Amino acid sequence: MPSRGRPVKARTRPRSVSVRNELTDRIDRGVLAAGTRLPSEPALATELGVSRATLREALRTLEGEGLVRRMWGSGTYVAHGRRVATSLDVNFGVTEAIRAAGMEAGTVQGRYWFEPASAAEAGQLNLEPGQDVLVVERVRTADGKPVVLSRDILPARFLADHAELADQMLRRSMYEVLERDLGIAIHHGVATFRPVRADVTVARQLEIPRGELLLAIWQVDYDENDVAIVSSHEYHLADAFDFTVHRRGPGRRVQ
């Protein structure tokens, strides 16, 4: 009975994860086109240099992500591309969404500052109230036109010795900076959204009339150990994007 407290951290990468990434890449690059059948499990396992059990672990994951479909006795097929570019449930960050829509992502009016966390923020990020947080506020543009106002909040201690990275966050994707420069990978997040009208402050920053339609998104992102990393508030121009969600069924079929 080795364990008691909360588990801590995973370090090395199971081989099945590498296999999963390799297959995801092949699908994304079109090497494996939608609808085609994958090689049989024994053949694919040999090709990838892993056992069939390991390959099946990877395939089961891909099936859960909706990238492939497995048919007993028939084969494993690449699902018909249902990965909508701006899909809310798989895409993180505004930068990626804008790029995926084929537009050029930019930032204007970027600024940041440090301040003590409010009670609400402290609760979301699991901090003591009053501990310092970094606030990054940006207006994001698509092909030069303002489309999103975002305010990202993360505990200042993550930047302990790298205060200069706050500058980077104004220019690059925050998720990119977190992962490349700080080694923090966002694993999942919970987003809540609601239609709102632009108030006078938001309207001025996005250069739109007051009362314009927006989608407000509140979001908290976590790393793989379920530790809260970033809290975000975003206001998206309703006309700029179509938001898409891939919904999975209740999966509560009869046995």
Added chain:
Amino acid sequence: MPSRGRPVKARTRPRSVSVRNELTDRIDRGVLAAGTRLPSEPALATELGVSRATLREALRTLEGEGLVRRMWGSGTYVAHGRRVATSLDVNFGVTEAIRAAGMEAGTVQGRYWFEPASAAEAGQLNLEPGQDVLVVERVRTADGKPVVLSRDILPARFLADHAELADQMLRRSMYEVLERDLGIAIHHGVATFRPVRADVTVARQLEIPRGELLLAIWQVDYDENDVAIVSSHEYHLADAFDFTVHRRGPGRRVQ
């Protein structure tokens, strides 16, 4: 090389699916509380009467759904319940969402009719233009107050000999009727949404002023074989719900 055309249908249920359902039930019923560690794989496999390989298939699925977390060398833990009740990505249907919010779901102004499919509908549902579809239009209420206007469209052939089921759909959840009475289980769907203002028609039906904030949702639902079943248009009152999405990370970590 046995296969060529599109795969058709799976009939019998792999045992790993039954195992998954059993574990999901235990978690939902609280037999396995959040944060607790599951028995070891060999122990659990023995208890459930399957091999360890089959159990691992089920566990991998549950991990993909975010219900458990596996830690190499440590154990498998029940994830801390992040299944938000009104979550857009796991909950289907307005009825369930209203009930999950603790309110009483009702229907007023329900009506239905048959008509030839429009070109757009035919495309979504994979029909020939002009084939008949059933249109079910309802105003859904939460605790008596109108909150959602919905229009569901499905091919008339599904009701071939059960035209009386259209009546049922006015009263009960459409997903319930599909599954219980027609044996059609919705497996997944793709929803697109956007903030809109209520036009005069919608405003009258929902008993709200013109211009009120709504969230418009267009959705197509598929069965497990990727066959389009229902196309829905819904207008949700912005004040009535908070919409939540569980976002999964890009999972594109370095290898």
Added chain:
DNA sequence: ACGGGGAAAGTTGTCTGACAAATACTACGA
């Protein structure tokens, strides 16, 4: 020539047993 039935091949699902790798607990020593 055509259509139907059944055997055969191919593929995924499951089982068994074993070992490797990582983690958690424990006992020992400084």
Added chain:
DNA sequence: TCGTAGTATTTGTCAGACAACTTTCCCCGT
């Protein structure tokens, strides 16, 4: 008291085999 090495536990991976299911294709009867 603290750190360290060792040991037990647990998940990850491997190999081979058979079962269940699907698809193909050939043979046979009409």
